[in-house]
Amino acid sequence: MWQRKSSHFQTASDFVKHVFSWRYISHMKMMMAETTVDDASTEDECLVTVDDIFDKYYMREPGFKPQMRAFAQFSVGLMRDNRATWFAFMSDHEHAAAVAELSARAARLVDALGRDDDAGLVSHALALAVAEGHLPLVRLLVEGRGADPSLGMGWGMVTLVDYAAGKGHVRVLRYLLERCPAAARELNRPSSMRGITAVDRAAKCGALDALEVLVEFGADVAGVARFNGQTPAHGAAMGGHLEVLRALRRLGVDLLATDKAGKTAADYARFYFQTETVAYLAGLEEEASLRG
16 A cells, blocks of 8 residues: 555645655655664665656656745744644644744845855755664764754754654764754754754654663653654653653653643553553553542
């Protein structure tokens, strides 16, 4: 089914192919992996130069840059004009701050893509290389081509640290935090669209190694929540990531906390039929009941 979806979007325009290809290609690589270890074996051996990644993701289409600029501006409009529908859990203050931040980041991206050189494309290609976990190409783009690691992905303005953590790309994540100060400064920055942090993303995808790297570099864990009140424990429970839940508990996360809809991590584990996780969380609920 995944391959059929991939084949279907290949019949669309170059821009549409790009919008979907980065998701499908990077996800498919992980789905087909024979190990959870993040090493060079996961890298696409066909990606050697910057032009290679431009070609892979259809970034040389004449209309690509203006379409990407329009997409960034659309993200701002979506955030600003659809609060009641999409962002109902935000307070007025949170919404205003998120729109302001998204607007500022989008303006920088629009400016980069409006230049006559490849600066905007190079920085966008960096986000794609991070999504793939391709460390040599990430290094080439940052150190050889001056890619801006603080721009993140054009839609939603997700940070590169968030991307690397959410896909379990530990080598790239460590590189960003050690060698890219602009990216490292965003270690705890929530994405403007949903208030998701890198810790939250790592927990939801079950990337325990990535979570440990984030903690090593000082990421906040306890007290972290999305705009809808979901904690990293909620995300980990949805995926049945038991070892991540145990790690979160050791790090001070309240595994029994409710989100703004009044649901606990256990509620989501039950909804997604994560039997082992339900049993673990139910045990914690019982302990808390006995103490209370």
